[in-house]
Amino acid sequence: MNGLYIPADAPFTQEQEAWLTGFFLGIAANKSVDQSSSAPALTVHVLYGSQTGNAEGIANDLAATARTRGILMPVRALDDVPTEELAELSTVIVITSTYGEGEMPDNAELFWSSLESAGHPRLEQLRFAVLSLGDSGYDDFCQAGRLIDLRLEQLGAARLHPRVDCDVDFEEPAEGWISELVARLAAEAPEADALPAPTGAVPVQKPATWTRKRPYESRLVENRVLSGTGSTKEIRHFEFALGDSGIEYAAGDAFGVVPVNDPVLVDRLIAELGLRPDHEIEGLPLVHHLGRKAEIVTPSRELLALVAELFPDSEPGRLLARGQREGLDEWLWGKDTLDIVLSTGMKLGAEEFVALLRPLQPRAYSISSSPLHSPDRIHLTVASVRYGADRPHGGVCSTFLADRLGADEPVGVFLQPNAAFRLPEDGDVPVIMVGPGTGVAPFRGFVQERAAMGATGRNWLFFGDQHRSSDFIYEDELGAWAESGVLTRLDLAFSRDQREKVYVQTRMQESGAELYAWLEEGAHLYVCGDASRMAKDVDAALHRIVAEQRGRGDDDAAEYVSSLKRGKRYLRDVY
Template sequence: MTLTAPFLPADAPFSPEQRAWLMGFLSGLGAHAAATDSAETSSGLTVDVLVGTQTGNAEYAGEDVAAAARAAGFGANLTALDDVSMERLAAMTTIVVVTSTYGEGEMPDNAELFWEALASETAPRLESARFAVLALGDSGYDGFCQAGKLIDTRLEQLGAERFEARVDCDVDYEDAAAEWTANVIARLVALAPDQAGSPASVAAPVGRARSPWNRKTPFGAELAVNRLLSSPTSAKEIRHLEFALAESGIEYAAGDALGVVPRNDPALVAALIEALGVDAGEATPHGELRDALVEAYEIRTPSKELIARLADDDPESELGQVVALGQKETLEAWLWGRDILDLLLGTRVRWPIGEFVELLRPLQHRAYSISSSPLASPDRIHLTVASVRFDGAHRRHGGVASTFLADRVGAGETAGVFVSPNTAFRVPADDAVPMIMVGPGTGVAPFRAFLQERAGRGARGRNWLFFGDQHRSSDYIYEEELETYRQDGVLDRLDLAFSRDQAEKVYVQSRMAESGADLFAWLEDGAHFYVCGDASRMAKDVDDALHAIVEVHGGLDHDGATEYVNTLKREKRYVRDVY
């Protein structure tokens, strides 16, 4: 492919024609994403695109920046943030950071070490560099785009010159990211007109191909299997689901996630319309109100704007009084178990539909770790999903996507899906390398895929799984499969932790500590260490246990153990898929 766009001029911003061309190029990159790490340049300027990503969105956006830079005739390197040493950073002259934010304002996993070094007193001065930052996040969280904001501020503190203002993107990031990328390229051409090549003579680099199926255009996959895994006596409802890929052309790898585009519960929609006291056929930007509330809007979790508006318009309501206290923890505790319908029923506020829907967030896909390998299941993608159901403040509540899959997608019916590649979460390329996997509950999902992958490849490397839940009798999901893998020698070690089968609770981190000497020996033998599951507690407890094991059995002090674990991260031998 040879690009035939009008030459990008030295004076920014773009003309309408030039901007339309670049925006079109960015939206249609597809298989032409710049995914290489080497800069092939016809000019003297090289753009270093540094990416921090948790789910792959920032990686895609970074690939687009690199591709656009190359299209303008510049060189481009695409590098994960944790792969950038401070020495290498100090040698860069044009830095573009694209990073997501994880959890409540935290750095994504592949940016933690970079940020630690950048924030330290020993970080190098960067007066010879210019930079721009694109931040991806979710405005539903207090730490919206915090990782990007921190890096943006710190680069400026170290003396680098910001050549394009930071943009903070919400979950619908694509258009904002494309416009920001166009502005970045225009600015670079303006700053270095003699170093830009003609796009007409620059071939777009070919990187990893992208599926035509994505969040905005999902594939309607038939739900071929919906089977209850947990026992009816379990406190949880965990289901095994299989989506038929048919003629979609969808490809996936063990370690990837599947995005599911849900639809809201029609019963909840009807109750919401009744509470609003309006006609279901009223017009919205997404069609008639009933259809829009099913397909387009988030109607479970209230937005911050909706909460604030309700409190302002009805300050005497219980919500208004709680908000007036100005205490974040008190408000969060009060909101737990309440959704938008609960809030409306608790206030006297009613707005025109146009105002109401403006306060709603768009309905987002949910991502689930794939629990199959294409070597074992090339035509179907398997998921392991816990159905979220709980008693709220006034009535029974259910998770948006999990109950959609469990209750409202019938046999032979379809749901919109797409694959989210997770290139950092993969079985070792070397089949002789050992693997240690920690995945309690539904966290076992990707490790079921990993074991299928290793079995399908005939891998010789040893495999060790830590799995657990509440009760063995009701919560040992995939028991037959895991026990068969152990008997067949695919699974060399299987350590189980069922927390409530004895007086003293036992968790996966407890089992790790009990086998600390062996675990450290596996690490010394080159093992990769994987964690999947709850980020707020389990993953932190497992990380603490890993540090303690390294300290005790490696004969290291606290700092030495920290450096050992950080080295595992740098070598991509300690990776997580947490949520």
Template structure:
């Protein structure tokens, strides 16, 4: 990526200082672009801060910025990672939009601000008026926890809640819109009026937007669908290529592409047959069969569905698990069971009228993009492991992964839209070293990063840690990776195939072996990226990183934690984990 020079040459700053300042002003420029045009007018200032991992909170923030002027408010949308806790005390009107990640955790960009505001020494916020919108997914134990925590903490610090928090499930559009309007309406009269006359500053140019987005996905032609794991692999990983021709859409390496799937018609037919229905029943002008294929989640049961099954079937085990609050036991019981399993096993029946309110809306699935648009114009690539397993005596398939793998013909259209991941980016500085840890499909964004650095001829060192089970079958993108090694683009490559020898070797084993060098890369300004499994791999890699910093940086545990926190703050330690 060519870095735009923002600080003039000849200024009394060291190279490091220039780099930092360039980054700061570049950030300030982007932030300003997100201000409402009337930010300079007589409108009351409103700050909207967002905590996001995959862009939903940010896109709601964008919508509010566009709405705010109608309420006499000049809104500014700010990434939680770009604001210091001290600045919060100056804000009179604040809207917080925050998703929840991991197991009830803050999204990465919210972590540092959250830590700071949680400290006992955090300043009082008596002058602030606020409201919180939390995004989450009710299938997680800690539903919307991050947003709930923000709501509680702001009130604890003395801020005045103008509208009650709203906790949104995956189908958040309507709730988010209703909250936005209520919050803007309530907050518009609060706090002091702005001083000074309206400015005649010209409106800022808005970034041109494509007509396609989450609410109006782009029908993209599937150009290619190739299996890239070997015949003897324990899994099937596919490489997909989609066309963006005539979409007006663009993306950055690090972003995600959302695929809006269609349910498997055979599964829908089986569900309909097991319910004793025909499929021709009409729902809002559409047949039940078509409605179930296109609009509703028919695999993952919602809690309301489970409760209805428990009530109808009187099944002892399910009733006990739902009542006793042992979430772990309930999750174990639910693992691998889908909606049809309950209908078959517990012999329950639902009429169409009973069934529909118990189903969740079918959701798009987000995948980390594995291409750089600089290398593949008008194309976007994905690297997806097809989810297939047997459970309860039936074959099960992932909704979106198998929709793409098995049912979309070449050149047929797939509805897609992008989610930005603004913290997961190739560094602006083309010379900054990148350390990338991406086993399995976690390689996806790093293929994009390497393509990006190849296309821009960036000079920085690149180090990839990749692994899986067996080299012979699971070394995906082997030819490309080896070509990058040969060309020198990939400065270092460390491979960990866990089942090629008796001892299990993982990417973190390789990191530990190369600890001294890894620390040296970090210490000369390196960026550390992780992509892949959140449950085990990312945690083990994080632990190993702390150990390496402690051992090779000669730091005690607290100092190593502080070192890692500084990396996070500088966006030099970022994760894309799932």
């Protein structure tokens, strides 16, 4: 997008380019208004923090709705806005998701770090409103939005509209919040006319034809195992036909799949509860509701609360009564809703039981293909989740795809764009990719893309897993790219093939001087995979490498890494 406003050879840093792009977007938006017969009655700045694109989509929906009421709303990521700029603004809307265990999304970390600092200036001139996205299955539900909301209030800003915290089914409450907020703002200038759609260089977001609430019925046209004999994992390659969907994806996007629960688990639950499969709830048989509408693997908070109330002498009941969160988490590890039923012997009516369950959610996976290589199919690389010694347990969607979805059966899918995880527009820019295990998925798409477009920039991939003999997925493809030079470097780390464990961050550290040299030459660094361990270890290794190569201490290294983030040169797709 930056290239629409700033020449590729302009003498600006990545940070300067990002700021100027936002500045020019505002000018272009205002220009499109000035050339019409209408003028904006109000300008409100919308700032989003988004890990997977949902918050960004809502932000754009809000801006589009506001234009119909004569309100101009430039949209930017939180990290694209220096918090000092808040002192110059009158009205700000923040829409943010919560990532991991109560953390800020990657593109909101720098904003929050500055906002929460002890010396941040007061913001008495500012009005604000916050919409939070989260998952009530986590302890720190909507924590990111709550923290920003509270901090803005502490700094003296006035709350324009009450904060709303949205659970996983966020569409309806978000739409209601948007409607109420825009109506309140429009009341300040009742004579304002609708603004024309932005023209010229201002990007217009194309509405998604297919969504999580209205998925496209695709077909699974390929399902093959990638991991070898002896592997402790089962990693599969899936391909979905796009048919007449009109779905246009980009390397780096995610793909949503609507799963169906394991019918064996559904039948067992119904039997243990003493219910009838054909009992109707809201016009649907119970077996259908539990199979396609309800989350029956992860126990809900409501179910656990009932256990504490009705079964205080059961093991989970005792842990809940004592408030032993860590002990409860340990006991719950690897257990599903049926385990709760079996451990307590509970018997509930169909309506009462269903009311305790959360809605079954689509699962999103990083796309492992490029549209330049595969325009009519989307590829996924998925680890099948299987565990349990006493009885088999399985991941809701991974085993649905691996075991139960036939080639002739429809499966609901939709695109989940991830504009924050993209290759650089300039094909000459070097790229460093860190993706062990299934984390290699988006980078397979990246390399396909770079090869198809004839990009001249160097490509460096760090890949690893446990054993080379059984866990080197896509070995032939990666080897061929390395041999042909499409991959300039392929550094491998198979942790269990020697006495001392070796990981991707180990390989990064070993090549620290060259990795830093690439960064100094403008390389973009991408990380994909496990957020709780791998991504944190890679981040720590990056900080160490920078500190060692620059020799200016930890604070300087932290600022250098922050500058990479601000310049959109250190991007992560972690889960």
